[in-house]
Amino acid sequence: MKIAVIGCGLVGSLIARLATSEKIAEEVACFDKDPDRAKKYLSYPDPLDIPIVEADALNLEAFSGTLSNYDYLVNALPTFIKKDKKEILLNPLLMSVALKANINYVDLACYGGKRKRAEQLSMAKQFLSQGLLALINMGVSPGLANILAREAYEDLEEVDELSIMTLEDQKGSTFVIPWSREEMLNVASIDLAYKNKQFFFREPFAEARVCNFPEPIGSIRCYSVSNDEAYTIPSLLKINSFAYLAGGSDIEMLRALYRLGFFEDTPIKIRKTYVSPREFLYYVLQTPISPDYVLKVMQEGDLEDAQFALQVKAIGNISGEKAVSTRYILFPGQRTINKVLPGATYITYPTALSLVAVLRAVKGKRLKGVLPGELLPRPIRRIVLDYIRGKKIHIGEEFKTIIE
Template sequence: MVARLALKHRVADEVTCFDRNLERARMFLDFEDSHDIPVEEADAINSEMLSSKLSGYDFVVNTLPTFVRINEREKLLNPIVMQASLKAGVPYMDLACYGGRRRTAEQLALSAAFRREHNLAIINAGASPGLTNLLAREAYEDLDKVFSIKVMSLEDQKGPSFLISWSREEMLNVATPVLVYRNRRYAFIEPFSESIECNFPAPEGSVRCYPVSNDESYTIPVYLRTQDFDYYAGGSDIEILRALYRLGVLEEKTLIVRGKRVSLRSLLYQILKEPSSPRSYLSAIEEGELEDAFFAVGVVAIGEISGEKGLSSRSVFFPSQRRVNNLLPGATYITYPTALVVIALLQSLKGRNLHGVFPLEALPGVVRRNILETLEEHKIFVNREFKVEEK
């Protein structure tokens, strides 16, 4: 979707896709606007080979899952691709971090190396994380002092079927321990262990949301001075994962199968289907299996302004799946806005002399504003609210 939008909106003169499965990659480009996009074979685990293939390009966008399973072990992909970009001297961008038991995103460990090489890396640069981080910074700057920041996400499908819109790796990661930042301290809590009502723009309104593993927690407390940070998600997609978690299907435990010890999560990884094909969302709508699907994000910052309590919020309701089917056939209600944020970033970074590793909340104000203006040109509008209450 990033490749197709980059050509459609003339962000790039040439685009090449790299994948280790050429047939599957071409399936995702089997649309009239992208037949001519070349696909080359490459394996992200081979940093040396990848580096030689990246040489000469103006930007590399890493849209891989954050890890790959090799013999029951998880191998992180972001650092490998970042190292390849560094060696090739090409600016880098990715859409998510692995996080895990760390307190900060793994990509930040390469900040000094990117500065030293006068190179740029933009990390966690999709819709959530990504746009949510930028909106958190915008709300944060409305206040003199910030006590808490809350990020909310809604992923909701309407209809009898459930279609996987992300990779299996990232979907299962949602049900892992959740990093929170409370009273200026990091802690891990159980996923789905709490619930709150979150307000989203119409037509969704109030939705029951839960703490789930997220990427925002691994950068926002690093760059924005706050006492508390939490992330909550809701909607049918999250409710399905919550049900599986409560049934014990997503637990980190092992079973004995034919005399061998096998992790339950690994079994589920093998059982789950690959992410739905590009045309599956088109046919699901046409055949009535999917009525529609929705994606929205929100940010609320609470603090002080001029000695009084202040609340600043931002929210975005992205185009529904039915609308996306017309805007970019083959994209989903999540991949379309994610790719669109990448395109807005690429446009906004042209001519900027930035070195180092940046999540979106750490970008200069002029770049952040330009990103929002570019998204508005694509009919992605930010709802803003600001309240001051007397103490």
């Protein structure tokens, strides 16, 4: 397998490093508009012989001839970029490049917005007609969350509600943006909800629940937030309702900013300039952190530890009885990740590892079309989960009937 990674930031560089060190791919190349930064990320902690090509995502078609030498185009960019105050969606753009180069495609998330289905699904016919595969929303959440959702879903004959709960929690005196500011801001955007087989939009943080995670986490107050899973799961699985809830210090921080009005799009006048609070927040947030910064804040004690956890619950019926099927995964904390893969974060490590696990699972398989995690065949899903377990990451499951 030969893969070309577009966007060599915190996640893209990690995907390239893992695909190389785990021997998932025989050849890996990175395309990035900032080769110096990409080289720095790829060389941490040890230099890897991964070629870097200077390229702009908005002009990637110029490289379609070069890309045709690869099997997969891995899109590790944010779902959009801002240009002259306009948001340009990158998934459709890069999917078109993959089609032109006649290679398979992978990305990490969807833009979503005010549509009710992921934008990538609209290109299913093109990928099917060319016999190509597009693996969409293939990080950890979305991605691994969708795979676990399908596993729990198949335990029941009928599913009333499918819910996904995540924990993003930091402990310390500083706050680290663990991925990108674009995706962080997206969490506090308008939320696509699905109840009683009906889609509707609502404000972020509109719903709150106490979610019971496995020990040692325990009970956490979680909130409804914008998510990618809502743009595929309700449309592709037969369920009555879908819920996505997130908790932890990262979410509480975003909720506080939202309540203070920092996500408003209406411009306000500051001296002689008009600027929206959201745009102001976007530009004052720190630029993507570097691998050495992650270790630095840990060594200095500013960031004591951080963790990501994921839980999926399907409630429905089987053999005439009400039942609940649960899947959960507890990823290692930041301290442990620093030892396993220095420079990775508690979000980038699960994200890159999940995508690489999927690439490994589909290697040599004849799949085509546009597929999110919930549409992967069961044998593929099992290979992915076994690979994650092989990294000493605990994946648990529980099934029980409910006596009313």
